[in-house]
Amino acid sequence: MAKRKTPGLNTGSMSDISFLLLTFFLLTSSINTEQGIPRKLPPPKTEDAQDKTVDINKRNVLNVLVNFRDEISVNGEVMMVSELKDKAKEFFANPNNDPNLPEKVSKPIDGIGDFAVSKGVVSLTNDQGTSYDMYVQVQNELQRAVNELRDETSLQYFGKKYNALDSAAQRAVTQAIPMSISEAPPMDYSKTGAAN
Amino acid sequence: MSRFKKTGEKETPELNMGSMSDIIFMFLFFFMVITTMREATLKVHFNPPKATEIQKLEKKSLVANIYVGAPISKNENTLPPGEVSVQLNDQTIKAEELVADVRDFIGTEKESRDAIDRDKLTFSLKVDKEVQMRYVNTIKQELRKNNALKINYAAGKRETAK
Numbered sequence: 001m002a003k004r005k006t007p008g009l010n011t012g013s014m015s016d017i018s019f020l021l022l023t024f025f026l027l028t029s030s031i032n033t034e035q036g037i038p039r040k041l042p043p044p045k046t047e048d049a050q051d052k053t054v055d056i057n058k059r060n061v062l063n064v065l066v067n068f069r070d071e072i073s074v075n076g077e078v079m080m081v082s083e084l085k086d087k088a089k090e091f092f093a094n095p096n097n098d099p100n101l102p103e104k105v106s107k108p109i110d111g112i113g114d115f116a117v118s119k120g121v122v123s124l125t126n127d128q129g130t131s132y133d134m135y136v137q138v139q140n141e142l143q144r145a146v147n148e149l150r151d152e153t154s155l156q157y158f159g160k161k162y163n164a165l166d167s168a169a170q171r172a173v174t175q176a177i178p179m180s181i182s183e184a185p186p187m188d189y190s191k192t193g194a195a196n
Numbered sequence: 197m198s199r200f201k202k203t204g205e206k207e208t209p210e211l212n213m214g215s216m217s218d219i220i221f222m223f224l225f226f227f228m229v230i231t232t233m234r235e236a237t238l239k240v241h242f243n244p245p246k247a248t249e250i251q252k253l254e255k256k257s258l259v260a261n262i263y264v265g266a267p268i269s270k271n272e273n274t275l276p277p278g279e280v281s282v283q284l285n286d287q288t289i290k291a292e293e294l295v296a297d298v299r300d301f302i303g304t305e306k307e308s309r310d311a312i313d314r315d316k317l318t319f320s321l322k323v324d325k326e327v328q329m330r331y332v333n334t335i336k337q338e339l340r341k342n343n344a345l346k347i348n349y350a351a352g353k354r355e356t357a358k
Contacts, residue, residue, distance in 0.1 A: 034253040034256060036253070044340050044342075140248060
């Protein structure tokens with residue numbers, strides 16, 4: 001067979017293809033970002049502040065206990081993780097001003113006006129034997145309760161969801177619905193022999 | 197059939213190398229995007245718990261990681277009773293040096309940042325979901341003592357509620 005001239009390849013569209021691939025990978029590959037549930041620890045104990053016990057009304061506290069078997073009790077009532085969110089939401093919102101649920105104090109807030117801010121505090125106690133997974137689930141459910149309330153308040157006052165608000169409005173909503181979790185020193189089932 | 201007309205001897209045409217650079221750049225960009233600089237190689241098993249209400253941390257340069265999990269190799273230092281290791285920077289720490297090591301770690305991490313950013317420094321607790329809370333509590337206590345109050349419980353994304 002005689003040698004024949006192969007026609008020159010048209011490579012003009014090669015760059016288009018390569019850019020297509022580039023965009024494809026850019027969109028599909030998830031960049032490994034740092035994500036999680038952010039929390040603030042209370043400032044370290046100082047000597048003089050140690051004696052000061054804050055007297056909190058019983059109705060203002062939601063006692064969440066997680067034992068070494070990863071079972072949850074809320075104010076003495078055994079619960080599943082899935083029920084915790086609604087319980088916490090009801091606790092923070094107290095829509096019918098139930099005398100057994102936290103009291104509210106009316107506070108002026110920029111951008112919202114007077115808002116009845118709940119005095120409720122979640123007291124979270126875990127056992128030393130609690131699994132980290134369950135701890136994060138509980139934190140997550142409490143966060144979810146607060147986030148949903150914040151979304152509702154945002155929709156009511158600003159007509160948008162919390163995440164869509166600008167930072168000033170977000171601050172106002174955060175003031176209206178504070179996230180108050182207080183962590184009690186952990187129990188240790190393995191040492192005491194009985195959970196107290 | 198003039199299309200298949202045979203024409204005498206021909207030389208092979210040169211390949212057009214113009215688009216080679218495009219491909220190279222494509223790979224370059226791709227790898228630039230997906231690589232995350234991890235300064236430490238993992239020495240513990242870390243399988244994060246899944247959660248729905250996670251937030252992304254704003255600045256990666258303002259995050260210091262503390263890994264807690266079962267050691268990958270048997271030679272690592274563990275905390276008693278010997279199932280869990282704590283990794284700071286590149287090494288697992290010994291139980292008796294935990295307090296000092298965590299303090300030094302917080303100190304060096306804070307010092308390596310500008311004075312303005314120091315308060316924004318977040319300590320990300322990358323804890324395996326099987327770990328018992330006693331180890332996490334110990335570390336949280338140390339962080340609190342050393343005034344490193346901004347923490348983050350690293351978690352993966354879960355779409356639906358349990």
